[in-house]
Amino acid sequence: MFGDMMGMMGKIKEAQQKAEDTKKRLETVYIDEKSNDNLLEVAVSVAGAVKKINISDELLEDKEQLEDYLILTLNKALARAKANYDQELAAVAKEGMPDIPGLDMFK
Numbered sequence: 462m463f464g465d466m467m468g469m470m471g472k473i474k475e476a477q478q479k480a481e482d483t484k485k486r487l488e489t490v491y492i493d494e495k496s497n498d499n500l501l502e503v504a505v506s507v508a509g510a511v512k513k514i515n516i517s518d519e520l521l522e523d524k525e526q527l528e529d530y531l532i533l534t535l536n537k538a539l540a541r542a543k544a545n546y547d548q549e550l551a552a553v554a555k556e557g558m559p560d561i562p563g564l565d566m567f568k
């Protein structure tokens with residue numbers, strides 16, 4: 462039984478390391494998002510950092526419109542990034558979980 466516990470602890474540590482490695486990798490994966498009319502384009506990392514913002518000259522003429530575009534487009538990009546991030550980490554967690562009877566929260 463003690464050997465089983467040691468093996469399980471080893472699997473948990475391995476899963477934690479894989480999760481950390483995945484988090485670091487996701488800092489370099491980017492989501493591109495554009496406004497519906499392509500006047501604004503943003504790129505955010507899956508980890509949630511803004512990487513790039515391209516603004517059409519047309520939007521620079523109207524501050525309020527630009528702010529609205531930024532909010533909408535960044536929120537769409539960040540929502541996609543979060544979904545991707547959560548999906549990646551859930552896959553790592555599921556892969557690294559030892560078989561514990563009755564514990565099927567990742568299945």
